Every structure is written in structure tokens, then in C-alpha cells.
Amino acid sequence: MEHLVRDDVFIGAGPCGLPAATELQRAGLSVAVHEARDRVGGRTWADTIDGAMLEIGGQWVSPDQTALLRTLDRLGLETFPRYREGESVYIVPQGRRTRYTGEMFPVGEDTEREMNRLIEILDKLAAEIGASEPWAHPRARELDTISFHHWLRQQSADEEACNNIGLFVAGGMLTKPAHAFSVLQAVLMAASAGSFSNLVDDGFILDKRVVGGMQQVSQRLAGQLGADVVLSSPVRTLRWPGEDGGAGEGVTAVSDNVTVKARYAVMAVPPNLYSRVSYEPPLPRRQHQMHQHQSLGLVIKVHAVYETPFWREEGLSGTCFGAGALVQEDYDNTNHGDSRGTLVGFVSDEKADAVFELAAGERKAAILPSIADYPGGQALTPADYYESDWGSEEWTRGAYAASYDLGGLHRYGKDQLKPVGPIYWASSDLAAEGYQHVDGAIRLGEATAAGIVARAGKNG
Numbered sequence: 001m002e003h004l005v006r007d008d009v010f011i012g013a014g015p016c017g018l019p020a021a022t023e024l025q026r027a028g029l030s031v032a033v034h035e036a037r038d039r040v041g042g043r044t045w046a047d048t049i050d051g052a053m054l055e056i057g058g059q060w061v062s063p064d065q066t067a068l069l070r071t072l073d074r075l076g077l078e079t080f081p082r083y084r085e086g087e088s089v090y091i092v093p094q095g096r097r098t099r100y101t102g103e104m105f106p107v108g109e110d111t112e113r114e115m116n117r118l119i120e121i122l123d124k125l126a127a128e129i130g131a132s133e134p135w136a137h138p139r140a141r142e143l144d145t146i147s148f149h150h151w152l153r154q155q156s157a158d159e160e161a162c163n164n165i166g167l168f169v170a171g172g173m174l175t176k177p178a179h180a181f182s183v184l185q186a187v188l189m190a191a192s193a194g195s196f197s198n199l200v201d202d203g204f205i206l207d208k209r210v211v212g213g214m215q216q217v218s219q220r221l222a223g224q225l226g227a228d229v230v231l232s233s234p235v236r237t238l239r240w241p242g243e244d245g246g247a248g249e250g251v252t253a254v255s256d257n258v259t260v261k262a263r264y265a266v267m268a269v270p271p272n273l274y275s276r277v278s279y280e281p282p283l284p285r286r287q288h289q290m291h292q293h294q295s296l297g298l299v300i301k302v303h304a305v306y307e308t309p310f311w312r313e314e315g316l317s318g319t320c321f322g323a324g325a326l327v328q329e330d331y332d333n334t335n336h337g338d339s340r341g342t343l344v345g346f347v348s349d350e351k352a353d354a355v356f357e358l359a360a361g362e363r364k365a366a367i368l369p370s371i372a373d374y375p376g377g378q379a380l381t382p383a384d385y386y387e388s389d390w391g392s393e394e395w396t397r398g399a400y401a402a403s404y405d406l407g408g409l410h411r412y413g414k415d416q417l418k419p420v421g422p423i424y425w426a427s428s429d430l431a432a433e434g435y436q437h438v439d440g441a442i443r444l445g446e447a448t449a450a451g452i453v454a455r456a457g458k459n460g
């Protein structure tokens with residue numbers, strides 16, 4: 001067992017832990033970053049599968065994600081726009097396929113009016129409530145104790161409009177059924193992206209990708225930190241002075257092979273993994289309770305790679321939506337400079353449960369026709385096909401990120417970032433702006449580092 005003494009220790013070498021550690025190192029402090037996996041990047045991960053580079057985790061960048069854009073710039077990483085020329089495809093609940101342009105789905109006049117009305121209501125709520133402290137709003141309890149599904153149906157009798165609006169947050173973002181989270185949680189999601197309109201605008205929210213993949217953000221930061229990042233080193237125990245001990249006595253992070261004694265520890269992992277660590281003494285009651293109310297959603301990110309992006313020749317952008325379809329959204333995900341064409345589709349929440357009941361071959365046989373419903377039969381025969389399985393990853397256990405169960409956000413939100421003695425909590429799942437995204441991970445990582453520097457300065 002190796003024993004290290006550092007100013008600060010990080011648990012998790014993802015897009016939150018690494019920028020935070022980098023900031024502390026810049027401030028002249030010594031750090032160590034424990035990473036459970038044999039790679040950095042957490043939920044950002046690019047791998048080459050059958051000769052195709054696929055981004056299995058986080059990849060897209062939107063124009064408001066300024067912390068991420070600044071980091072990309074600093075690291076010398078370039079971006080490229082998502083292909084979106086030509087027509088999109090919409091599948092109506094009855095299964096009919098329609099080509100369209102613009103942001104609004106080609107729905108009937110009444111449904112379009114209802115969708116616009118719901119977007120307007122949600123935009124107003126997002127602007128009024130904001131992303132920083134949704135729990136502090138006077139209507140927080142009211143909006144946190146009704147599910148997004150039921151609230152939408154209180155606002156509108158148009159089922160297609162409710163399903164389409166639900167899709168942008170439920171299957172599309174929180175990757176939980178709309179009956180499993182509150183309106184307040186949906187409003188946080190919208191406010192964290194600037195507005196509900198931004199969530200609806202795929203040209204905004206899925207604007208660009210990083211040439212070579214998003215994981216490089218973590219890889220480059222880890223490269224700069226060098227030997228201070230310890231891979232294959234899952235932290236099993238955090239020893240801290242206890243509630244009455246004060247921060248002066250520091251904290252010890254114990255992994256299988258390294259022990260780090262430090263003044264402060266940052267748990268830069270998603271909240272569903274906090275309980276994988278034993279705290280000695282145990283955490284206070286409030287944290288024990290709170291952490292049980294945050295869980296990850298589930299989505300399968302499916303890549304299908306073709307010899308050419310054939311849909312482009314047919315005037316299609318590759319952007320497709322169908323709230324009732326198994327693959328509810330589909331995009332052109334062709335790599336920068338690649339002559340082959342890649343489609344990426346998403347199978348969310350209960351639909352993911354259903355296909356995970358199937359054997360791998362049967363699952364592919366169910367998913368591919370759903371992808372092909374959009375651009376046409378040629379999509380049935382990809383050269384390469386890959387389904388992500390984040391739910392089986394021990395050090396993640398779901399995708400994309402964590403959200404509270406019904407009523408949890410207004411009940412616990414105000415305490416989610418409060419340090420417990422020397423232990424800090426930071427991940428994209430707890431961010432305000434950029435919530436659930438790499439941008440939010442970086443923002444919260446940097447803010448946590450600034451908080452530690454300020455506190456360390458005060459404590460001398």
C-alpha cells in the first residue's frame with residue numbers, strides 16, 4: 001500500500017474531478033485523483049469498435065456551454081458542427097412518417113398551437129425559477145409534488161402535444177418516464193440549458209462535437225496532472241473527523257492500493273455512487289437520506305455505421321423524432337472527416353428496460369428497424385452496430401445522469417452541495433447551469449475548487 005500526503009484528494013477522474021484538481025494545482029496546492037476505472041473520462045468515453053471511433057458517452061456541445069467551450073479552447077481541442085442540412089423526419093403516433101424542415105414537428109394545427117403554448121408556459125417557469133436554487137422558489141413544493149406527465153395533462157387535453165413536450169425532458173434528457181419526476185425537476189432541466197425553447201431546438205442543444213471525441217477533455221487534463229492521477233484505484237473508505245471534529249484534522253481516502261491523507265476530499269462521482277464508499281464515522285442522517293433520493297436514468301445510445309451517409313443524398317439531415325417509437329430520436333453522428341456515415345439513436349427508460357429483456361440478437365432486430373423507419377430500409381444493414389450499456393458499468397450504473405425522485409428536489413436540493421466536514425460533493429448531476437452535461441461538470445468542479453481555496457485560505 002502506497003501512502004501519499006496531499007493538500008486535496010479527488011474521488012473520480014471525470015469531467016468534474018479533473019478540472020477541479022487542475023484549478024487547485026494552479027493555485028499552488030498538491031492533489032491526488034483516484035479513478036476507479038483503468039481510464040479517465042467517466043461518462044465521456046470514445047472507443048474504436050470494429051474500426052469505427054464511437055462516442056459511447058457524452059459528446060455534444062451547445063453554444064451556451066461557455067465553461068466547456070473555454071476548456072476546449074485552453075486544451076487546443078477543435079469542434080465541428082453536427083450535420084443538419086436537409087429535411088428531418090417525424091413519426092406520428094399512428095406510425096406515419098413525415099419529412100419536415102424547421103424546429104416544429106409537422107403536427108396538426110391544434111397540436112402545434114398546444115405545443116407552442118406548453119413551451120411558452122415552461123419557458124416562463126424556467127425564467128422565473130432559474131437553475132441555481134429551484135427549491136427556494138415559492139412554488140417549489142407545489143411544482144415538485146406533481147409528476148411532469150400529470151402536470152402536462154392538467155395543462156392540455158392534446159395527448160400528442162403532451163407526449164412531444166414530455167419527450168424533450170423525459171426520454172430526451174432525464175431518461176426516466178415523465179411520471180417518475182416532478183415539474184420542478186423538468187423546469188430545472190430547462191433552466192439549466194437557458195430555456196425550454198433551447199431544449200426543443202436540436203440545432204442549439206446538439207450543436208457541435210469535439211474533433212476526436214469529448215473524452216479528450218479528461219485525457220488532456222489528466223495528462224497535465226501526470227502521476228497525480230491514479231487509475232484502477234477505487235476509493236473504498238473515507239476517514240474523516242466526524243461532525244464535531246471540524247475540518248482541521250483532514251480526511252484520508254483509502255483505495256485498494258493507495259492511501260491519501262489530505263485536508264479536503266472531493267467526491268466527484270454521481271450521487272448514486274456515494275454509498276459505494278464507507279465513511280468512517282458514517283455520514284450525517286441528512287446525507288444518508290438525501291442520497292437515496294437521487295438516481296440515474298437509463299438510455300441506450302445506439303450507433304449504426306454505414307459505408308456512406310446515404311440519407312444525405314436523399315435530402316435528409318438524419319435528424320428524426322417519434323415520441324411513440326422505440327428509437328425516439330435519431331441524428332447524423334458521422335465523425336469529422338469520415339467518409340462513412342453514422343446514425344446515432346436513443347432508446348430510453350421503460351423502452352430500454354423492455355429491449356434489455358431480449359437476447360442481444362433479438363434486441364438488435366428490434367432496434368434496427370426502428371432506426372430504419374426514419375431514413376429508410378438501407379439503414380437495416382449497417383457495417384457496424386453498437387449499443388451502449390451504461391447501466392451495467394459498475395462505476396456509473398445508468399445514463400445520462402442523476403435526478404431526484406418526485407418531491408426530492410425541493411426537499412433536499414438546498415443541502416446537496418453542502419460540504420460535510422472536509423468532504424465536498426461535485427458532479428454534473430449537482431450542477432445548475434449545464435446540469436447533467438459536461439459543461440455543468442466543469443462549472444461545478446471549478447466552483448468547488450474556488451470554495452476549497454477560499455476555505456483553506458481562511459483556515460491558514
Ligand SMILES: Cc1cc2nc3c(=O)[nH]c(=O)nc-3n(C[C@H](O)[C@H](O)[C@H](O)COP(=O)(O)OP(=O)(O)OC[C@H]3O[C@@H](n4cnc5c(N)ncnc54)[C@H](O)[C@@H]3O)c2cc1C
Pocket residue numbers: 011012013014015016017034035036037040041042043044056057058059060061233234235236268269270273276277301388390395396398399400401426427428429436437438439441
Ligand atoms: C450515453 C451518454 C450520453 C451523454 N451525452 C452528453 C452530451 O452529448 N453532452 C454532454 O455535455 N453530456 C452528455 N452526457 C453527460 C456527461 O457525460 C456527464 O454529465 C459527465 O461525464 C459527468 O462528469 P462527472 O465528472 O460529473 O461524472 P463522471 O463522468 O461519471 O465521472 C465520475 C468518475 O468517478 C469515477 N468513480 C466512481 N466511483 C469511484 C470511486 N469510488 N473511486 C474512484 N473513482 C470513482 C468513475 O469511474 C468516473 O470516471 C452523456 C452521458 C452519457 C452516459
